[in-house]
Amino acid sequence: MVEFLFIVFAVVAVGSAAGVVLARSPVGSLLFMVASLASVAALYVLLEAHFLAAIQVMVYAGAIMVLFLFVIMLLNLGHDYRRDLRLTLTALPLFALTGGIAALLILRFRGAEQAPIYRFFGGGDAIDAALAEQGAVGAIAHPLFTDYLVPFEITGILLLVAIVGAMALAKRHVDDPVPAPAPPAEPLAALDASAEEG
Amino acid sequence: MDLQPISGVPALIAQSAKVVAVFSVVMLVVAYTTLAERRVSAFIQDRLGPNRVGPFGLLQPIADGIKNIFKEETFPATASRFFFALGPMLTIMPAVVTIAVIPFAAPLPTPWGVVDMIVADVPIGILYILALSSVGVYGVVLGGWASNNKYAFLGGLRASAQMVSYEVALGLSLIAVLMLGGNVTLTEIVRQQQAMGLWFALPLSLAFILFVIAAFAETNRLPFDMPEAESELITGYHTEYSAMKFSMFMIGEYAHMLTASALMATLFFGGWDLPGSWDDAFWYQGQLIRGFDAAGVPIAAAPAVWKTLLTLGAFAFKTGFFLLLYIWIRWTLPRFRYDQVMQLGWKVMLPTALAYIVVVAGTVLVLDLVGVPYGFAFGLVLTLVSALCTGAFLFALDRGRIITGAAAVGEQKLLAARRRGGLELAPGSAAGAEIASAAVVDAGD
Numbered sequence: 001m002v003e004f005l006f007i008v009f010a011v012v013a014v015g016s017a018a019g020v021v022l023a024r025s026p027v028g029s030l031l032f033m034v035a036s037l038a039s040v041a042a043l044y045v046l047l048e049a050h051f052l053a054a055i056q057v058m059v060y061a062g063a064i065m066v067l068f069l070f071v072i073m074l075l076n077l078g079h080d081y082r083r084d085l086r087l088t089l090t091a092l093p094l095f096a097l098t099g100g101i102a103a104l105l106i107l108r109f110r111g112a113e114q115a116p117i118y119r120f121f122g123g124g125d126a127i128d129a130a131l132a133e134q135g136a137v138g139a140i141a142h143p144l145f146t147d148y149l150v151p152f153e154i155t156g157i158l159l160l161v162a163i164v165g166a167m168a169l170a171k172r173h174v175d176d177p178v179p180a181p182a183p184p185a186e187p188l189a190a191l192d193a194s195a196e197e198g
Numbered sequence: 199m200d201l202q203p204i205s206g207v208p209a210l211i212a213q214s215a216k217v218v219a220v221f222s223v224v225m226l227v228v229a230y231t232t233l234a235e236r237r238v239s240a241f242i243q244d245r246l247g248p249n250r251v252g253p254f255g256l257l258q259p260i261a262d263g264i265k266n267i268f269k270e271e272t273f274p275a276t277a278s279r280f281f282f283a284l285g286p287m288l289t290i291m292p293a294v295v296t297i298a299v300i301p302f303a304a305p306l307p308t309p310w311g312v313v314d315m316i317v318a319d320v321p322i323g324i325l326y327i328l329a330l331s332s333v334g335v336y337g338v339v340l341g342g343w344a345s346n347n348k349y350a351f352l353g354g355l356r357a358s359a360q361m362v363s364y365e366v367a368l369g370l371s372l373i374a375v376l377m378l379g380g381n382v383t384l385t386e387i388v389r390q391q392q393a394m395g396l397w398f399a400l401p402l403s404l405a406f407i408l409f410v411i412a413a414f415a416e417t418n419r420l421p422f423d424m425p426e427a428e429s430e431l432i433t434g435y436h437t438e439y440s441a442m443k444f445s446m447f448m449i450g451e452y453a454h455m456l457t458a459s460a461l462m463a464t465l466f467f468g469g470w471d472l473p474g475s476w477d478d479a480f481w482y483q484g485q486l487i488r489g490f491d492a493a494g495v496p497i498a499a500a501p502a503v504w505k506t507l508l509t510l511g512a513f514a515f516k517t518g519f520f521l522l523l524y525i526w527i528r529w530t531l532p533r534f535r536y537d538q539v540m541q542l543g544w545k546v547m548l549p550t551a552l553a554y555i556v557v558v559a560g561t562v563l564v565l566d567l568v569g570v571p572y573g574f575a576f577g578l579v580l581t582l583v584s585a586l587c588t589g590a591f592l593f594a595l596d597r598g599r600i601i602t603g604a605a606a607v608g609e610q611k612l613l614a615a616r617r618r619g620g621l622e623l624a625p626g627s628a629a630g631a632e633i634a635s636a637a638v639v640d641a642g643d
Binding site for chain 1: 278281284320321322325326328329330332333335336339340343351354355358359361362365376380381382383386
């Protein structure tokens with residue numbers, strides 16, 4: 001059953017990832033991407049990584065992709081049907097390079113034993129025990145706030161830098177001091193007067 | 199009768215029965231909430247409402263359903279057909295399946311074992327609900343975009359901005375609950391409220407208020423129904439929809455309301471819990487127990503069919519109350535302006551929720567250091583602290599400085615001008631009074 005589900009979701013994930021680049025309209029691309037992210041979340045569930053699956057859907061499919069959709073619609077990119085996928089000679093070595101990295105990663109982390117979380121708890125049964133004892137969130141939070149605290153904090157600082165950078169970019173044109181509008185003295189003074197009268 | 203969890207073939211049958219029963223009940227409640235909305239709105243506006251189909255109009259939802267099935271499906275000529283059809287489907291799906299992780303009664307004893315009254319007790323509980331409800335916005339946005347109609351499109355854009363904004367406040371208001379619950383599964387949150395002897399609405403009153411506001415915004419209900427503001431956008435994202443597709447948007451909206459109401463009941467009002475510990479039952483190391491005695495020895499629970507029915511009634515009552523609250527508020531409050539919605543979300547709810555998390559975490563830390571055990575006294579201290587926070591929050595909101603109407607904006611301009619000095623008063627001048635009254639009328643709009 002699990003293997004059958006794995007094949008289904010893996011096929012959907014890869015197929016919709018191909019759909020992202022093959023789709024003719026940007027909104028179609030985006031929905032393919034959502035489908036791909038959701039299938040990867042389903043694969044996480046099959047790996048018993050429930051927390052990761054929920055966060056994947058919540059953050060990527062639910063928040064970031066909605067912002068993408070927002071931008072695509074705001075800029076009205078939906079009516080461009082030119083096909084953008086062109087296989088050029090420079091693309092081939094890049095494809096080989098990324099494929100090579102993927103193969104390397106697969107070879108390196110072939111067994112579950114090499115996964116960092118596996119080493120932290122020391123075995124599959126221990127992971128199950130930690131899940132039962134601490135819950136789906138606790139089992140993630142515990143290593144994150146003990147052994148992996150420094151990488152975790154560095155990631156946080158990285159995100160903060162990104163936020164500050166985004167603010168700086170967005171505010172660039174707003175920086176010039178806006179001349180304060182002259183107060184429309186007459187009506188306001190009169191309003192003041194009438195307020196004091198009655 | 200043994201107190202083992204149900205297993206094997208009976209478990210499969212029980213699971214299927216629960217799925218079918220919960221789905222049917224959700225659909226039924228959704229149908230009758232539409233009727234309740236019309237009847238309650240009629241009551242509030244001193245009308246009668248639909249009362250012709252069946253006794254008290256009780257068959258009205260069925261008549262509506264039949265009507266909508268037989269109505270003509272219109273496709274706007276310039277709409278993109280695929281996305282136009284996809285919109286309503288994406289709305290209805292997450293709204294209907296989210297209710298699966300909410301426990302709705304005490305465990306039911308059967309001759310084959312004990313059945314938990316929850317469709318799927320997944321380990322991520324509340325995160326599952328948040329994840330699915332964040333996907334729900336696609337239906338609204340796609341429907342609005344695919345209609346190729348400017349009003350529908352504006353509704354869709356508003357929906358995406360509003361739902362993304364309030365999701366943040368919704369999630370942050372839940373963190374206080376999760377800190378007390380210690381787990382994200384809803385069964386465990388109900389369990390912790392039983393253990394405290396207080397429902398979280400009291401110890402976490404500010405979180406409750408923030409959650410209710412954010413949930414109203416997430417379900418696009420008044421006073422947050424900007425995406426379908428009738429006076430500005432016809433009906434927003436579903437302007438071009440008709441027949442069953444329109445119904446699907448409506449079913450999605452009401453199912454979303456039902457889930458939100460059930461969540462308010464579960465997170466803040468003890469779920470299916472009734473006062474006292476006689477109905478408590480939870481799994482502890484493979485045994486169904488009611489709690490622990492002073493020495494920490496588990497006390498076996500005594501599940502009974504009547505207890506299950508009674509707690510089911512309690513859950514239905516609490517959920518029903520919040521559904522009524524939704525309708526009540528819709529027909530009481532006017533709609534916010536769009537900038538007010540965004541101000542409230544980002545400038546009020548978000549900082550308040552963050553500050554409240556710090557306050558609750560600090561209080562819990564101090565109580566732990568002092569050595570107060572988790573229980574009633576623990577809850578009372580938190581109640582006191584939260585009451586102070588809630589009072590301060592409501593006081594600040596009530597000053598009219600944060601969310602301001604048009605009249606208050608005019609008043610502030612006046613005050614600012616006066617503060618700058620340079621205003622020469624012209625008392626008694628007739629022309630001035632005329633302009634002033636015009637200004638008052640303008641500001642009053």
